[in-house]
Amino acid sequence: MNITPESRTAGSKSTALIIVIAVGIALTMWFWLDLWLGGGLIGGDVYTYYFPQKSFYAEALKQGDIPLWNSLVGHGYPLVAESQTGAFYPPNLLLYRFLDVNTAYNVNHLFHYLLAFCATVWLARDLGTSLFGALFAGLVFVYGWFAPRSCLEWAILTGAYLPLSLAMLNRYFRSRNVQWLWGLSGVLCLQLLPGHFHLAFITLICLSLWSLCEWIAEFRSTRNLSRSAVIQTENPRESEILGASDARPQPANVYRFLQFKRTLILPALAISLGILMASMQLLPTWSLKQNSQRVTSSSADFDPGYGHIPPRYLSQAVIPWYWYRDPQQLDNRLNSQQFLDYPTATNPVEAHLYFGFLPFFLAILGGVSIVRSHSDNDRRLLWLVGFGLLAVIYATGWLLPLLQNFPGFSFFRGPGRYGIVASLAAALWAARGWETIRDSIASRWQVLLAIVISVITLLDLSWVSQRITYAFMVPETPMTRIEESPVRQQLIALPAPARIFGPGPNLLTITGFSATPVYLGIGPAEYFNPDLSYPESPSDRSESPWATFTSKQIEWMQRAGVTHIVSYLPPDPQNAFMKLEWQGIDPLLNGAWGRFQEPIYLSRLLGSRGRISWSENSESTSIDWVLHSSEKIELHVETPIDQMLILTELYDSDWIATIDGQPATSRRIEGMYRGLDIPAGSHRITWNYRSGSFRWGLMISIAGFTIWLIIGITVAKRQKKLQALAI
Incomplete structure (x- = not known):
């Protein structure tokens, strides 16, 4: 049996993939063993924010509905618009439909940690890092930045797509194959659908900066050429992007336009397509924003500076014991205003920026090696660190006075979240630092040193993740005992x-x-x-x-x-x-x-x-509940006189009322509730929720998805044709 070089390469890739997945799963078991065993998280926003949303969502899915309105929290709110339920996010649709809420939450949590780890490894490998170095980068980034934020579900659900998006873009710039931009559009859509778009916004900034750097690098390579100079495009595969004739020699001015097209225009179109496909989530959120506490960045209920990193707290990267020795007092220490601090509140979780004691020094060593190199991969690693430094400056809050009124920056608070970019860059540099050490020692010591560095970093990050967090694992979570709740049983028996x-x-x-x-x-x-x-x-x-x-x-x-x-x-x-x-x-x-x-x-x-009453009660009035669901209320009422029916649900113009099947006009009562004028007699009253912003968003998403599919089919056919020609 002959073993070809191609089969050896495929075999080595398969082995590497198995190793990556196995290590990724092992790390989730090390950090989140109780979740694997059926326990759960408790603390932070888990029970005050995520489980209330997910319980309502799961119940609706099991009844065959995708809810647009949450009728349980307060007097109701537009569920899709608030976004963090992630109503259309594919993993949510699958997991909460078929699993109980706690199991679905755990599986989602573990899956995205594995996804983030594998994506980071892929990005590191694509940037020329060895397998061990890439695995080490995955450990440092994923379990340095995300684990303390386990009380914030959106962090891992959306943050996992940052390294994946960058890997897609990097692969495109390496191959000039638009299939990677097509994949990038799909990845961005997936990152936006879980809601809480802050990390997606940070991802878009990184993608834009990366594309800009690629254009500048290519422009500099041809800036000294005359307009009439003739250039051979360096990659024959560009015919997939530019058309077969564009692979031929081109005048310099034409080639510069092609550079601009492939480095800026095409990535921008891919990003825009991803946003279009997520419009069914984005448009309702934008509509709610106009009528929310975030209508302006200066709103008293919205402080964009909350969650910044005080400049002195950046020293946590090198002296963690100084800051983490007393987690109970850390909040007070961070909020005691000192020189250079941004004048607003913060907290230890949002301001966390620690990626391991050893990785910090390995990153410095790796930086020295990268600066001395002139390869394309190391050039891109330098760009990432530049992005990370900009992110750290913004994370301190210093740039908020300049940027807080700009689109995107005005919508989100928590500048400390920009530290995710610095953590990713540090992890990749640390991997390069390891390789610098590896190349300088005898091979017999390399495995031992790799084990020592990995174990110390693993224990280091484990210790920190248990001290700087608001959420903790418990072997038995209250969420599994809903049916045993006496309060629930008492309320179920009520007639209304x-x-x-x-x-x-x-x-x-x-x-x-x-x-x-x-x-x-x-x-x-x-x-x-x-x-x-x-x-x-x-x-x-x-x-x-x-x-x-x-x-x-x-x-x-x-x-x-x-x-x-x-x-x-x-x-x-x-x-x-x-x-x-x-x-x-x-x-x-x-x-x-x-x-x-x-x-x-x-x-x-x-x-x-x-939940509902008459403006004037008497013995002759009655209200019978016929149907009460998330998006429809149906009542049978009787009144001897003309009077108002008051529904103590949130007034929203997207709730359409009818009386005996005829359109009726709801009025805002007492600034919040719904009122409906009812004529004397017996009537059937309904309210139906019809979200206009969701309808428009859905139509745009369908159009975007159709375009995405057409492009995908076209690219696949062209790829197949090129492969046939190559044979």
């Missing part, structure tokens, strides 16, 4: 939908019932209006929230349609508006709150409007 008030914004919606107060990263402006939100009182107890209530607070809850209150203490006997209905340990809620041995209390709020 309930609304709960209690500790932990959004958390109580995990029970399957509407709850307030609200926590949204980008949400309807009504929820951030102090004239409409829950009135805080100096008597509120921070250690036992909502144990007692003022008359003003009771009145607000009654008007807001709150039917039940969950509290840490029993209701005040003097409070005539609260009636205790249950007390005890709720496996779901107690576990989520960390109150494992302390009872909680469920009380009914008397005198409340509930």
Whole structure:
């Protein structure tokens, strides 16, 4: 049997791929073993933000719907527009449809860590790094930057695509084959669909800068040529891009245009196509932004500087023990304003920029080697470090006064997130630093030294990820005990939908019932209006929230349609508006709150409007719920007089009302709710959610996806034709 060089190459690539995947899986098991064993994450935004969204989303998927509106958080909000549910993200559609919420969340988490690791290895290998160096770069980047941010689901779901996008672009510039730009469009679409677009925005900046650097490098190579000089295009495969005739010698001025086309125009078109395909997610978010707390970057509820890296905190890269020795006090240390600090708040997770003690010095050594080199790969590594340095400067907040009103920069807060670019560059330089050491020592010591460096870095990053984070693994997560929740069982038995008030914004919606107060990263402006939100009182107890209530607070809850209150203490006997209905340990809620041995209390709020009421109640009026889903409400009502029906759901012009099948006009009531004038008699009332921004976004996405498929088929046919000609 003859073994050809081609079969040897294919075999070595297959072996390398198996090694990469095996190491990637092993690292997820090292860092996230409890998730593999069925446990879960708790802390940070996991139970106050992500599980409430994912529970609602999963329930809708299991009923065969893709929800556009979340009717449980507060008085409702446009679910797709808020974006972080990732309603159209393919892994979400698959996992939350067929798995329970906790398992789906864990699998998604682990899969994206593996994806980020493999993508980083691919990028490093494409930039000329050895297999071990690439594996080391994957460890440093993925488990240096992402692991402390495990409380922020969007970080790994969207950040995994940064190295993948750069690898696609690098492969295009190496081969001049537009199939990589076609793939880049698809990758960018996938990065945008999970929502929270900040890391996608950072990715777009990196791709744009990289393309600009490629154009400058090519332009400099021909700038001294006369306009009449004739140049042979350096890569015959450019015929795939430019047409067969463009592979022939070209005048210098024509060639410069072709340079501009292939280095700037084509990548820009690929990026634009990816954005078009994600329009069904982007347009609703843009529409909500115009009516949210982020309508301007100067909004009191939106501080773009929050989450910056104080300049002194950059020293964490070399003296981590100084900063990380007391995580409990780190927040206070970072927020004690000092010289050169940006004058706004931050936190240890958003400001985290650590990629390992040894990798830092290896990166310096690798930088020396790269600066001395003149290869294309090392030139691109230099560009990446340049991007990283710019990112670090922005991460300090110093550039915010200049950029915070520019598109993109005005939409996001958390300048510290730009550190992802610096972490990636440092990881790639550290891999090159290892190779510099490897080449200077005897081969018999190389394996031993590689093991020592890897183990020390692994232990280093593991230690840091357990200290600088807001989320921690637990072997048994409360999320798996939803059906055992007594609070849920009490509310299921009610004849009309309930609304709960209690500790932990959004958390109580995990029970399957509407709850307030609200926590949204980008949400309807009504929820951030102090004239409409829950009135805080100096008597509120921070250690036992909502144990007692003022008359003003009771009145607000009654008007807001709150039917039940969950509290840490029993209701005040003097409070005539609260009636205790249950007390005890709720496996779901107690576990989520960390109150494992302390009872909680469920009380009914008397005198409340509930989810719906008449403006004038009498014995002859009635309201019967026929249907209550995320996007449709149907009622049968009777009233002896003309009067208003008040629905304590968020007013939104995309909710269309009908009375007996005829269009009707909802009115905004009390600044937030929906009112509908009902004539005397018996009527069938419906509200249907019809999002105009989603419809437009969907049509644009379909058009973009159609163009993407046509281009893909065309490129594949041309590729096949070229291969046939080569044979």
